[in-house]
Amino acid sequence: MSERHSITLTLNGTVISAKVDARTHLADFLRQHLRLTGTHIGCEHGVCGACNVMLDGRSARSCLMLAVQADGAVIETVEGLTASGIIADLQQEFVARNALQCGYCTPGILMTATELLSRTQPNRAEIRDALSGNYCRCTGYHAIVDAIEAIATRRAEAAS
Amino acid sequence: MKAPIFTYRRPDDLDGALALLADHAGEAQVLAGGQSLMPTLNMRLSSPGMLVDINRIASLRGIADRGEAIRVGALVRHAEVAESSLMAARIPLIALAMPHVAHMAVRNRGTTCGSLALADPSAEMPAVAVALDARIVLNKRGATRTVSARAFFQGLYQTARDDDEMITEILFPVARKNQIFGFAELSRRHGDFATVGVAVRARHIVGALDDLSVVFFGSEPAPLLSPGARDIILAADCTDTTLADAARAMTADMEPMDNQQGRGETKRKQAAVLLQRTLRDMLGRARIRSSDV
Numbered sequence: 353m354s355e356r357h358s359i360t361l362t363l364n365g366t367v368i369s370a371k372v373d374a375r376t377h378l379a380d381f382l383r384q385h386l387r388l389t390g391t392h393i394g395c396e397h398g399v400c401g402a403c404n405v406m407l408d409g410r411s412a413r414s415c416l417m418l419a420v421q422a423d424g425a426v427i428e429t430v431e432g433l434t435a436s437g438i439i440a441d442l443q444q445e446f447v448a449r450n451a452l453q454c455g456y457c458t459p460g461i462l463m464t465a466t467e468l469l470s471r472t473q474p475n476r477a478e479i480r481d482a483l484s485g486n487y488c489r490c491t492g493y494h495a496i497v498d499a500i501e502a503i504a505t506r507r508a509e510a511a512s
Numbered sequence: 513m514k515a516p517i518f519t520y521r522r523p524d525d526l527d528g529a530l531a532l533l534a535d536h537a538g539e540a541q542v543l544a545g546g547q548s549l550m551p552t553l554n555m556r557l558s559s560p561g562m563l564v565d566i567n568r569i570a571s572l573r574g575i576a577d578r579g580e581a582i583r584v585g586a587l588v589r590h591a592e593v594a595e596s597s598l599m600a601a602r603i604p605l606i607a608l609a610m611p612h613v614a615h616m617a618v619r620n621r622g623t624t625c626g627s628l629a630l631a632d633p634s635a636e637m638p639a640v641a642v643a644l645d646a647r648i649v650l651n652k653r654g655a656t657r658t659v660s661a662r663a664f665f666q667g668l669y670q671t672a673r674d675d676d677e678m679i680t681e682i683l684f685p686v687a688r689k690n691q692i693f694g695f696a697e698l699s700r701r702h703g704d705f706a707t708v709g710v711a712v713r714a715r716h717i718v719g720a721l722d723d724l725s726v727v728f729f730g731s732e733p734a735p736l737l738s739p740g741a742r743d744i745i746l747a748a749d750c751t752d753t754t755l756a757d758a759a760r761a762m763t764a765d766m767e768p769m770d771n772q773q774g775r776g777e778t779k780r781k782q783a784a785v786l787l788q789r790t791l792r793d794m795l796g797r798a799r800i801r802s803s804d805v
Binding site: 396 | 520522543563621701
């Protein structure tokens, strides 16, 4: 039997408590225990980026972190970011530019873009560099870079 | 796949962690950033009986200026190192190497000390530590010792660390005014594991570079400090032929591994090209600097 631990964390703005197996990683906890299936699992060893979530304001692989380690953390998934509306512009731009086809990688890419856009107004090279940690097997990335760049420009204009 | 069953402990202080490592030596594994450990658990390539999560140990946090050296604690993430203006100003080689380390989400969790403890042959930070001759501080219950990075890496995933020890901090020596650095690597995707790479430290004297520390990584079982490089002096205006000869002499020290990324001999040639480019770039920067004087 795997030992179980009690955890309390802030998930998408709500404080939740749960008991988790020591060996359960955060992505499985989100998907299987909480039924928050917006966070996707691709490779389960940190390469593909589909499982990215926001951990204390920065992107992190939820497959490379134990659920028990999330004790005390502030975590946001694509469900939370969507409900809050703070990435609505980005999501609409992804739709408008066909920056997704099957959409499997999209939640993870939205996390990467969220962190990137929160720090700087990135240029295309910086966007491509950040996206090097996310695999998309459909789009060829061009439309994704376009969408993120468009939002970077629009947010900068709105701020000035 | 899913991780095997293990016991999870999260001590609040270093003594607690060292006690667990002492009482469960060989069975307990330190969990810091987990960016390499967790994949091995998920793929069932490793099955430690216990994980000792050090993330709550406040004394292991932080980058600190210690005068001659910068201290990087065991909980300092790659992202913190990359964003540190202190590190960028005082240890230029780290600033050159850090953009090659993994991807943003992995840099946010992965630790620099953890990268050294694992000693993955394709990792950048071990090579940087060897090039700079950094000091690695190892603690176990009741004892502390400091090991030179040049003695720490002993082979493929093999280090001088004992099972009951953990790295608590690294001391990176700050660059002297007359030192100049270079870094380059070859990888299939930016941020991925390096096929081959070079990290270089040199002394800038009038019209030349000498006292070269050239480290090859990715292709070797462990970061390799070229013994031949020390005696090479490169004139600032040396020809491409001279540079190619020097690079060939230094890459003769390599013992590159054959693997799915290529034959060892291919990597030796790739390393020579990387080294020539890096040295040419360094010579260019040295020339700009001397014209300033």
